[in-house]
Structures are given as structure tokens and as C-alpha cells.
Amino acid sequence: MVQLKLALHNLVKSKNQSLPFIFSNSIWVTITYIFLSMIYNTNIKTNSYGAVANYILKLGLIFIILIAALSTFYAERLLSKQRTQELGLYSMLGLTRRHLKQIVLLENSLFYMICIIIGSVAGITFSKLAFMSLESLLGTTSLHQNFTLLPLIYVAAIFAGIFILIILFDFWGLKRVNPINLWAKSSQPEKEPKSHTLLAVLGIIALLIGYCISVMIKPTGAAFGQFIIAIVLVVAGSYLVFITASISLLKILKKNQNYYYKPNHFISVSNMLYRMKQNGAGLASISLLCTSILVALIASVSLVEGQNNLINLWSPVDVQIVSKAPLSTTAKQTIHKLANNYQITMSQSHMVAVTTPSMGILSGKHFKPQFNTKTEYTLSSLDLRQYNHLQNTNYHLKDNEVLMYAPGTNYLQRHISVQGRTYKVKRIKKFNGAFVYSHNIYKSIFIVAANPTIAKQLNPHSYVYAQGFNTHGTKWHQKQFANAVQNALKVDPSNFTSKYIMRDLLKAMFGSLLFMGILISIVMICATTMIVYYKQVSEGYADKHNYQIMSKIGLSQKETRKAIQSQVLTVFTLPIIGAILNLIFALPAIKSVLTIFSMYDLKILVVVSFCTISVLIISYTIIYLATTNVYRNIVSH
Amino acid sequence: MGESGAGKSTLLNIIATLDQPTSGEIMLNGTDLSHLSENESSQFRREHLGFVFQSFNLLDTFSNRDNIYLPLVLSKKPHQFMDNKLKPLSKILGIEKLLDRQPSEISGGQKQRVAIARALITDPSILLADEPTGALDSNNSEKILNVFEQINERGQTVLMVTHSVQAASYAQRTLFIKDGKIYNKLYRGDQSRNQYLQKIIDSLTALENNEEVD
Ligand SMILES: Nc1ncnc2c1ncn2[C@@H]1O[C@H](COP(=O)(O)OP(=O)(O)O)[C@@H](O)[C@H]1O
Ligand SMILES: [Mg+2]
Numbered sequence: 001m002v003q004l005k006l007a008l009h010n011l012v013k014s015k016n017q018s019l020p021f022i023f024s025n026s027i028w029v030t031i032t033y034i035f036l037s038m039i040y041n042t043n044i045k046t047n048s049y050g051a052v053a054n055y056i057l058k059l060g061l062i063f064i065i066l067i068a069a070l071s072t073f074y075a076e077r078l079l080s081k082q083r084t085q086e087l088g089l090y091s092m093l094g095l096t097r098r099h100l101k102q103i104v105l106l107e108n109s110l111f112y113m114i115c116i117i118i119g120s121v122a123g124i125t126f127s128k129l130a131f132m133s134l135e136s137l138l139g140t141t142s143l144h145q146n147f148t149l150l151p152l153i154y155v156a157a158i159f160a161g162i163f164i165l166i167i168l169f170d171f172w173g174l175k176r177v178n179p180i181n182l183w184a185k186s187s188q189p190e191k192e193p194k195s196h197t198l199l200a201v202l203g204i205i206a207l208l209i210g211y212c213i214s215v216m217i218k219p220t221g222a223a224f225g226q227f228i229i230a231i232v233l234v235v236a237g238s239y240l241v242f243i244t245a246s247i248s249l250l251k252i253l254k255k256n257q258n259y260y261y262k263p264n265h266f267i268s269v270s271n272m273l274y275r276m277k278q279n280g281a282g283l284a285s286i287s288l289l290c291t292s293i294l295v296a297l298i299a300s301v302s303l304v305e306g307q308n309n310l311i312n313l314w315s316p317v318d319v320q321i322v323s324k325a326p327l328s329t330t331a332k333q334t335i336h337k338l339a340n341n342y343q344i345t346m347s348q349s350h351m352v353a354v355t356t357p358s359m360g361i362l363s364g365k366h367f368k369p370q371f372n373t374k375t376e377y378t379l380s381s382l383d384l385r386q387y388n389h390l391q392n393t394n395y396h397l398k399d400n401e402v403l404m405y406a407p408g409t410n411y412l413q414r415h416i417s418v419q420g421r422t423y424k425v426k427r428i429k430k431f432n433g434a435f436v437y438s439h440n441i442y443k444s445i446f447i448v449a450a451n452p453t454i455a456k457q458l459n460p461h462s463y464v465y466a467q468g469f470n471t472h473g474t475k476w477h478q479k480q481f482a483n484a485v486q487n488a489l490k491v492d493p494s495n496f497t498s499k500y501i502m503r504d505l506l507k508a509m510f511g512s513l514l515f516m517g518i519l520i521s522i523v524m525i526c527a528t529t530m531i532v533y534y535k536q537v538s539e540g541y542a543d544k545h546n547y548q549i550m551s552k553i554g555l556s557q558k559e560t561r562k563a564i565q566s567q568v569l570t571v572f573t574l575p576i577i578g579a580i581l582n583l584i585f586a587l588p589a590i591k592s593v594l595t596i597f598s599m600y601d602l603k604i605l606v607v608v609s610f611c612t613i614s615v616l617i618i619s620y621t622i623i624y625l626a627t628t629n630v631y632r633n634i635v636s637h
Numbered sequence: 638m639g640e641s642g643a644g645k646s647t648l649l650n651i652i653a654t655l656d657q658p659t660s661g662e663i664m665l666n667g668t669d670l671s672h673l674s675e676n677e678s679s680q681f682r683r684e685h686l687g688f689v690f691q692s693f694n695l696l697d698t699f700s701n702r703d704n705i706y707l708p709l710v711l712s713k714k715p716h717q718f719m720d721n722k723l724k725p726l727s728k729i730l731g732i733e734k735l736l737d738r739q740p741s742e743i744s745g746g747q748k749q750r751v752a753i754a755r756a757l758i759t760d761p762s763i764l765l766a767d768e769p770t771g772a773l774d775s776n777n778s779e780k781i782l783n784v785f786e787q788i789n790e791r792g793q794t795v796l797m798v799t800h801s802v803q804a805a806s807y808a809q810r811t812l813f814i815k816d817g818k819i820y821n822k823l824y825r826g827d828q829s830r831n832q833y834l835q836k837i838i839d840s841l842t843a844l845e846n847n848e849e850v851d
């Protein structure tokens with residue numbers, strides 16, 4: 001079949017363009033596969049917080065598919081420009097438009113198959129290796145991978161969709177031009193790009209709306225659609241802004257004659273401007289990938305850092321037992337006996353009676369009991385006498401005043417309205433009787449009322465009794481002791497809290513989330529590195545000729561180096577700036593996700609973000625230096 | 638001038654400090670060019686030499702104006718200075734209207750005139766041209782050669798490599814190269830272009846006959 005031969009010929013002949021295309025496309029297939037395999041090939045769904053993990057993974061998947069589609073689309077546009085000339089030649093030689101369509105179809109199908117095969121093999125290998133190494137590193141056994149064909153089928157379908165769009169677009173392009181134009185089209189050299197004010201404004205508007213949505217929405221099940229809209233807007237906006245704004249920026253720089261007519265700027269600005277249409281898309285991809293690296297790293301590192309917070313929040317004392325009735329004397333004796341057995345001394349033993357926490361939401365100052373996907377809080381109450389006794393404080397309250405212990409929330413209202421009554425609120429920082437009822441994932445609020453009657457008005461449920469004490473001894477003994485107490489008293493595990501058991505519990509719980517975060521970060525870092533590398537290499541070959549001419553005219557090696565540095569520096573600082581900007585607007589979303597886990601702590605988030613950004617900038621600089629070397633070697637040899 | 642493969646480009650490249658001679662030395666204005674460092678030769682090229690190539694070698698990334706400015710920008714000259722330099726030059730070369738277009742938008746003859754402007758804007762001691770008319774039709778070639786003649790009359794030294802007798806007849810002096818050696822020289826003196834053309838042809842015939850004798 002001659003069409004197949006011609007398609008193959010095109011592919012091989014323009015390998016300078018088609019190889020990078022296959023390469024970058026395969027990376028997208030790989031990443032998409034890894035996301036899909038995490039969703040469908042692991043037991044992440046069934047883990048604790050699996051629903052949340054799944055939710056985040058699906059958002060990540062959509063994000064990746066969008067970037068993949070846009071950058072594939074863009075890269076193919078450039079390829080098809082190259083192809084037009086060949087097609088024009090064929091049509092002059094007598095091939096009909098139908099034949100040309102068949103060639104386009106075959107060529108794209110070839111690309112599709114090559115990319116799917118390479119990408120899937122890479123994806124399977126990578127996720128297998130990553131799972132094995134991370135498992136041995138983190139020691140989480142709660143997460144398993146079992147191979148199914150489902151992700152492969154999905155990845156094939158997703159990219160089939162992308163390629164069908166591309167093919168349709170190519171067909172449309174064929175329709176518009178007659179053979180004479182086809183022939184002339186690619187010999188028309190790339191014109192200096194125009195500034196598109198309208199597109200730039202559209203891009204900025206898309207970004208702003210996307211940012212607004214992401215800042216305002218809360219990560220509840222109901223907001224999934226809004227999150228997707230935000231992601232679509234931010235991705236599309238980033239592409240538009242990078243493509244248009246970078247052109248405008250360069251044009252402004254070029255207009256400024258004092259800046260432009262300096263040796264370094266002269267060469268770099270015009271080189272960049274000449275290639276900016278391709279560049280803009282590439283920079284947007286890099287910037288979005290960097291954003292995702294930052295988000296994934298910050299979220300997972302915060303998760304690790306936040307665990308201690310969470311432990312203190314969930315069990316302010318070493319052991320806390322929650323029960324429907326106060327502990328019997330025999331139970332207490334058993335505890336003391338066990339303490340002796342395990343060489344444990346106990347201190348700060350206490351007991352508080354609080355009303356059984358009821359679940360609900362806070363809207364403004366109103367607490368509304370409610371149990372569904374929107375549920376965020378549990379509320380329970382106790383009387384002031386118990387609190388003052390427990391904490392050794394001396395608070396006084398009027399009937400319409402309450403103390404409020406709500407760790408991990410930023411409740412700024414001065415009043416709270418519960419069960420139709422409004423109370424004046426005073427926030428307290430400490431409550432040793434705090435516990436997480438049934439280990440639910442909601443944030444606990446404890447309200448201290450002036451007397452038991454008001455406490456009942458606040459939350460008309462029966463009392464539960466929290467008895468807690470601190471333990472002192474070796475870590476191992478403390479853990480053994482806690483386990484022994486739980487077994488001996490036959491307390492339901494969900495109503496028994498020990499710091500040490502909690503720690504293990506959290507490790508198992510967040511292990512999978514952490515694992516996922518690290519895996520995503522690694523994948524994204526690899527992808528970014530390779531894309532940056534390929535960008536440098538392909539641009540090196542494109543610029544080689546120009547630098548040779550300039551060296552003949554009198555550009556020395558040293559000046560070449562300077563010009564390259566100036567060029568690459570500009571190109572490579574833009575995505576980082578974009579990524580940090582994106583991150584700033586993604587932080588509220590990260591914050592909300594962390595808040596779900598009661599892990600939000602401003603200080604940790606700020607420190608982690610700062611460190612992550614620094615690490616990213618450093619690694620990025622290293623990649624930049626290494627790839628600049630590659631570029632320079634290509635250009636000057 | 639000389640046949641293809643005679644060593645014309647090699648000699649020009651050595652004068653241009655782009656190549657190194659295996660033996661002998663090249664002196665220009667009392668400077669020995671064979672012992673310059675990479676940096677020095679770059680600077681030397683920028684300050685003393687102008688280049689015109691057969692394939693124009695304009696940079697697609699620059700507008701025609703910026704292509705012409707390139708050597709001056711590399712020498713860190715102020716913008717006003719470049720502007721003043723370009724004005725008379727573009728008039729002589731007839732490229733005033735092309736300055737703000739891209740090299741890809743103009744014809745070969747026009748490209749070569751832009752390239753000549755780029756070579757002349759630094760007031761080089763010597764303008765080196767390697768078959769500058771090789772890729773042009775006779776009409777455009779003539780225009781280019783006329784330009785060379787004109788600037789030569791104003792005192793600009795031009796060293797042009799060619800294998801066309803027509804092109805050679807515009808020169809004041811012609812060196813013949815064969816097998817890497819200078820074989821013969823001719824001076825135009827007061828002769829008309831046609832007389833000089835005839836002399837070059839005679840000399841070439843002699844050169845070929847000589848070959849038969851060998
Ligand atoms: N003086 C010389 N001695 C030895 N080899 C030479 C000499 N001059 C030129 N050559 C060789 O002859 C070949 C052709 O030279 P070139 O300058 O490209 O010819 P032209 O430009 O006249 O067509 C080159 O490979 C070059 O190395
Ligand atoms: Mg030659």
C-alpha cells in the first residue's frame with residue numbers, strides 16, 4: 001500500500017521533528033498510565049481516606065490529560081506544518097485529496113501506536129519499580145498493586161480521543177488549501193509572531209476565574225465538578241498566557257532599544273521571539289508540571305509533618321479511653337496492675353464526662369447537625385466545673401457564654417449558635433480531655449458551658465466518659481502496655497486512643513497517601529527533566545546554524561556562552577515564576593485538603609512550601625545548568 | 638579567481654582567521670593573523686573584516702535591519718551610532734525599503750545587498766567575499782558587482798573570490814590560483830572593463846594551455 005509507505009517515509013524523513021514528538025508524547029502516555037494504574041490497579045480506594053485519595057488522583061488525572069492533550073496538539077501542529085510540503089508534492093504528482101487524508105490518517109495512527117506502546121511499557125515498568133522501591137523504603141504494606149488491563153484500555157482510549165481530534169483538525173486543514181498552497185505553505189518561513197491582545201486577556205481572565213474557584217471551593221464530594229472547572233481554566237489560561245504574554249513581553253523588550261541592542265539581549269530576545277509560539281506551549285507545560293510537583297510535594301510533606309500535630313490533637317494524653325459509663329474500680333485496678341507489669345508509671349489521670357459528639361456543619365456562626373458528604377465537624381459539650389478542674393484553670397462563664405476548643409479550625413466568629421441559642425465564644429487552646437470520637441475524620445469541637453444544663457442544651461445527647469492518663473516508660477513498653485489495657489478492658493478500638501497505637505494507625509492510614517504523593521512527585525520530576533532536556537536539545541540543533549554564522553562575523557566563544565546563558569535563563573525562569581504563582585493560588589486548596597485530615601497548620605504549611613520551592617528551584621537550576629551544557633555543546637560544535 | 642577546488646575559499650578563510658595555515662604566515666596591516674587566540678581573532682574579525690557569503694548567511698531570527706546591526710551590537714556600539722551608519726549605506730545599496738522586513742521575505746539579490754550592508758557597516762579594512770554572485774542571476778549579479786565597484790572607488794578594499802570572468806573583470810587586480818598556489822596576477826590599470834575582461838580570458842586560456850604542456 002503506497003499510502004502506508006509514504007506515511008512511513010514522512011515519519012522517518014522528518015525524524016528531527018518526529019522523534020521529539022514521539023518522545024514527549026510517550027511521556028504523557030506514561031504519566032497518564034501511572035495515574036490510571038494508581039486509581040484502578042491498587043487498593044487505594046479501600047484504604048482509610050481512600051475516597052479522598054481517589055478524589056485527588058482523579059483530579060490529577062484530569063490535569064494530566066489536559067496538559068497531554070494541549071501539548072500533543074501543539075506539537076502536532078508543528079509537525080503537520082512540516083508535512084504539508086510533502087503532501088503538496090504528492091498532490092502535484094497526482095494523489096487525490098482522499099489519498100492525502102489516508103496518509104495523514106496513517107501517519108497519525110502510526111504515531112499513536114508507537115506512543116501507546118512505548119508509553120505503556122514505560123508506565124508499567126516504572127510503576128512496578130516505583131512500587132517495589134517505595135514499599136521497601138516506606139514499609140507500607142497497606143497498599144498493594146495488582147495488574148489489570150483496565151488502565152491500559154483507558155489510556156489507549158484517552159489518547160485515541162486526542163489523536164482523533166488531531167486527525168480531524170488535520171483533515172480540516174487539508175480542506176482549506178488547494179495543492180498549490182499546500183506546496184507553498186511550509187516553504188513560507190515562520191513569521192515573527194503577532195501579539196494577540198484578545199487571547200492574552202482571555203487567558204488572564206481564565207486564570208483569574210480558575211484561581212477564584214480554587215480559592216473559594218471546599219474539597220467536599222459535591223465540589224468535584226467545580227474543581228475540574230478550576231483545573232481546566234487554570235491549564236487553558238496558563239497556555240494562553242504563556243503563549244501570548246511571553247510574545248508581548250519579548251516585543252516590549254525588543255522595543256526598548258537600550259535593552260535590546262546589547263550583545264546578549266540582542267541574540268537571545270530575537271531567538272526567543274522567533275520561536276515563541278512553540279516555546280510558549282512548552283513553557284506552559286513545564287510551568288504546570290512544576291506546579292503539580294510543588295502541590296504533590298507540599299501536600300505529602302505536610303502530611304508527614306502534620307502527623308505529630310494530628311496525634312496531639314487526637315490524643316492530648318498518652319492513653320484515652322472513651323466509654324458509655326465511667327470506668328469501674330476493677331477496671332482501674334487492672335490498669336494499675338498492667339502498668340506494674342510493663343514498668344510504666346502513670347500521671348495526670350483524669351476523667352471527664354462530655355455529651356456524645358454530634359456531627360454537623362458550621363455555616364457562619366451556626367452549627368447545624370447533619371450527617372452526609374458535607375459533614376465537617378463533630379460537636380460535644382461539657383460543663384465549666386469539669387474543665388477548670390481538669391486544666392487547673394479558673395474561668396468564669398455567664399449563662400450565655402461558652403469556651404470553645406476547636407483545634408485545626410479557624411473559627412473567627414465571636415458567637416456560636418447551636419440548637420437555636422446563641423452564645424458568646426471564647427477560644428481555648430488546651431483541653432486534655434479531647435478525643436476523636438470513633439476515630440472519625442471530622443474535626444472535633446468541644447464547647448464548655450457554664451453548667452451541665454446548658455451543656456445539655458448545646459448537645460442533647462447522653463454522656464460519654466473520657467478517662468485519660470499519661471504514661472512514662474520505654475516506647476516499646478508504653479505501646480505494649482496500651483495494647484494490653486485495650487485487650488484487658490475489652491474496649492472497642494475506635495474508643496481507645498493511645499499515642500503509640502495512634503502513630504501506627506496514622507502511618508498505615510497516611511502511608512498510602514504519602515506514597516501516592518511521592519510517586520506523583522517522582523513521575524512529574526522525571527517528566528519535567530526530560531521535557532526540559534529535549535527542549536534544549538531540539539533548540540540547540542535549531543540554533544546551531546545561527547551561532548555558526550555569528551561566530552564567522554565575530555562572536556567569540558565567550559560571547560556565545562553569555563548569549564546562551566541569557567537566552568536560556570529567560571526561558572527557564574518564566575516557568576518557575578509561573579509555577580510559584582500557580583502554587584500561591586493552589587495553597588488554599590491544599591489547605592482545605594489538609595484541613596479534612598485535621599492537619600492544617602499554617603506554620604508547617606509555610607515552612608514546607610518554602611522548603612519545597614527552594615528544593616525545586618535548586619533542582620531546576622541543576623537541570624538547567626546540565627541542559628545548558630548540552631545546548632552549548634550542540635551549538636558550538 | 639580559479640577553478641573549483643583550486644583553494645580560493647581556503648585562502649579566504651585563512652585571511653578571515655576562520656582557518657589556520659599549515660605553514661607560512663598571513664599579515665594584514667602588520668598583524669600576524671596565524672597566531673591569534675580564539676578571542677583575539679573574533680575581535681579582529683569584528684573590527685577589521687567584513688564578510689559576504691555565497692549563501693548570504695542572513696539570520697532568520699532578525700529583521701534585515703537587525704542583521705545589519707549585528708556586528709555593531711557585538712562591538713557594543715550605541716543605537717544612535719548604528720542608526721547614523723546605516724542611513725548612507727542603505728541608500729547606496731538601495732535597501733531602505735527592506736530594512737524592517739524579515740530576510741525570508743526578500744529575494745536573493747536583495748538578501749545579498751543586505752549582507753553587504755552588514756559587512757560594510759563596521760568600516761572594515763577589507764571586505765571578504767566568497768563567490769557573492771554564485772547564487773544570483775546575471776541581472777542581480779551585475780547590481781552587486783556595481784555596488785562593489787562603487788564602494789571600491791570610495792576607498793574600500795574588496796577581496797572577492799570568483800570563478801566567473803565577468804565578475805573578475807570588475808576588479809582592479811586579479812590573482813589566479815591553481816592547486817593552492819598563486820599562479821598569475823593581472824592589473825587593470827587604465828583599461829576599460831571590456832579590455833580587462835579580454836585580458837583575463839587570455840590569461841585563463843594560457844593557464845589551460847600550460848596545463849596541456851605539463
Ligand atoms: N595551499 C593549499 N595546499 C594544500 N591544500 C589546499 C590548499 N588550498 C586548498 N587546499 C585544499 O583544496 C580543497 C579545495 O579548496 P577550496 O578552497 O574549497 O577550493 P575552491 O574554493 O577554490 O573551490 C580543500 O580540501 C583544501 O583543503
Ligand atoms: Mg569555494
